[in-house]
Amino acid sequence: MKTLVTYYSKTGNTKAIAEAIYEALGKENKDIKPIKEVKNTEDYSLIFCGFPIYAHSVPVPAQNFIKSIPSGVNLALFSTHGALREGRMPKEAIEHAIGLAKNAKVIGTFNCRGEVPQDELDSLADKPEHSAWVMEAQSAPSHPDEDDIKDAKTFALDILKKVEKFDAFPVR
Numbered sequence: 001m002k003t004l005v006t007y008y009s010k011t012g013n014t015k016a017i018a019e020a021i022y023e024a025l026g027k028e029n030k031d032i033k034p035i036k037e038v039k040n041t042e043d044y045s046l047i048f049c050g051f052p053i054y055a056h057s058v059p060v061p062a063q064n065f066i067k068s069i070p071s072g073v074n075l076a077l078f079s080t081h082g083a084l085r086e087g088r089m090p091k092e093a094i095e096h097a098i099g100l101a102k103n104a105k106v107i108g109t110f111n112c113r114g115e116v117p118q119d120e121l122d123s124l125a126d127k128p129e130h131s132a133w134v135m136e137a138q139s140a141p142s143h144p145d146e147d148d149i150k151d152a153k154t155f156a157l158d159i160l161k162k163v164e165k166f167d168a169f170p171v172r
């Protein structure tokens with residue numbers, strides 16, 4: 001069975017993390033594609049699915065995709081965001097995504113910061129509902145950076161180890 005790395009990405013940050021994960025998977029039987037190009041989730045035993053946080057939450061195409069993943073698939077979720085890495089918003093967005101995976105088994109999560117274009121920050125800064133994360137995102141330029149990429153690769157290898165463990169000791 002194959003491993004899929006899939007992502008929703010508007011400005012390339014989540015795509016960059018997806019590519020790092022894909023690279024770290026080495027010689028695995030693997031595919032990488034944007035969510036909108038994924039046809040058959042049944043072909044995969046492990047799916048890495050990434051999304052950016054937009055307007056405090058998980059973008060709808062990623063929501064629909066996560067909901068559609070069938071049972072028996074191991075799912076690893078990752079996200080990028082302007083807010084600080086350890087903050088409440090990234091945690092809540094990932095928790096929301098976990099809740100959407102009604103059938104798939106979520107076996108790990110990863111998140112890191114992603115640069116926000118300055119013109120977007122400028123236009124969102126005076127909207128009260130966005131001001132908190134926009135303030136934090138002022139220090140996100142250059143993310144994902146080298147350390148984020150390294151952490152994403154470590155995450156991918158940890159997930160592979162977990163899956164190999166399940167295979168060696170199948171849960172019956």
Ligand SMILES: Cc1cc2nc3c(=O)[nH]c(=O)nc-3n(C[C@H](O)[C@H](O)[C@H](O)COP(=O)(O)O)c2cc1C
Nearest residue numbers: 009010011012013014052055056080081082083114
């Ligand atoms: C319109 C807009 C809304 C955003 N909303 C949030 C948000 O609510 N919280 C947050 O932490 N980051 C937010 N971001 C920042 C993105 O999550 C971040 O830049 C992400 O890395 C973009 O990923 P992508 O390049 O894969 O599209 C927003 C960015 C834009 C442009």
